[in-house]
Amino acid sequence: QIIGAAGDSAMSTQNGYAITELPDSKRLRILVTGGAGFVGSHLVDRLMMAGHEVIVVDNFFTGRKKNVMHWVGHSNFQLISHDVVEPIMLEVDQIYHLACPASPPHYQYNPIKTIKTSTMGTINMLGLAKRVQARILLTSTSEVYGDPEVHPQPESYWGNVNPIGPRACYDEGKRVAETMMYAYKQQDGVEVRVARIFNTFGPRMHPNDGRVVSNFIIQALQNKDITIYGSGEQTRSFQYVDDLVDGLIMLMNGNYDQPTNIGNPDEYTVNEFAKFIKELTKSESEIMHLQATTDDPRKRRPDISVARKEIGWQPVVDVKSGLTKTIEYFSKVLEESGEILPT
């Protein structure tokens, strides 16, 4: 339904989301693999609101239909239940390739499947990109730096990954996915973009995702023990999901084709972060230390000078306001579903 005009663009809405009506000449057909997941669903919102046609391909391993349900029925939107390990024939202009479980408990649940998703899945998406001459963006990860010996991490650092540890299925899967991106660029001229994403949080994280932000918030809101793995002296740097989505879209549409860190350099020890969440939620939780997990990186913080220079991106949401929104989201989830025991 067309509801009016903003500048010279017509606007419409669906379920409260405002959509710019693009002329056919400007509307792209965009594939988002993993589009029913946490990051993917926010990216889909932004692309739909900009007036593009969006096709989501997802096997719903960690993603949920309800993350994109508000677009179902819109003529620009298509949801396909499909596993990227199998080839698929589509006609698209751009591919955002996100499909891959991202939290340690999920990617370690079936390591062989995680490896197949990053290798066969990325080959299939690159084959598709080559056939239809679409530009493809891979959501790689700060995990390619492993347990880094350089701090903060610039893109030029080659990393320190244990190739046979419990995190290897994910870390090495993403590393070889990056290798494949540049092999297809060099051999077949495919236009590639590689985002190395650092820890990201926000609404629609799965409550049983097992990552630190969702675990600590859910524990704090229920006044249950906040579980720190190991000493808590390890660090992470946290980015709000809206900043990430801006970065992905800017990287895709810019001219720079080398790996690019997308993250917020605001760094915390896990101990500091637990205290911060406790304060923000006014929780009475106790902080407890559990056994450290194997190969847990000791520090992580992005050097984002490449993103600043090459695509004009930097984060704009401060961690506190991002956390406030995420806490509101999880409070509602808890009201609706009762007690949640995090992974």
Ligand code: NAD
């Ligand atoms: P998520 O688990 O919420 O989303 C992943 C999506 O991919 C889910 O919808 C899942 O069902 C789908 N999927 C998994 N395997 C698939 C397969 N074989 N075929 C089709 N669909 C499949 O995770 P997220 O946090 O939204 O992460 C999205 C992407 O960003 C991932 O590639 C991840 O590696 C990358 N990333 C995320 C972070 C972060 O902090 N969130 C950090 C670094 C990298």
Ligand code: UDP
């Ligand atoms: N962590 C923790 N308690 C939890 C979940 C995670 O102490 O309940 C720690 C984890 O050991 C790591 C950091 O928090 O040092 C970030 O973990 P997460 O799983 O969010 O992401 P990672 O960066 O390790 O992939």
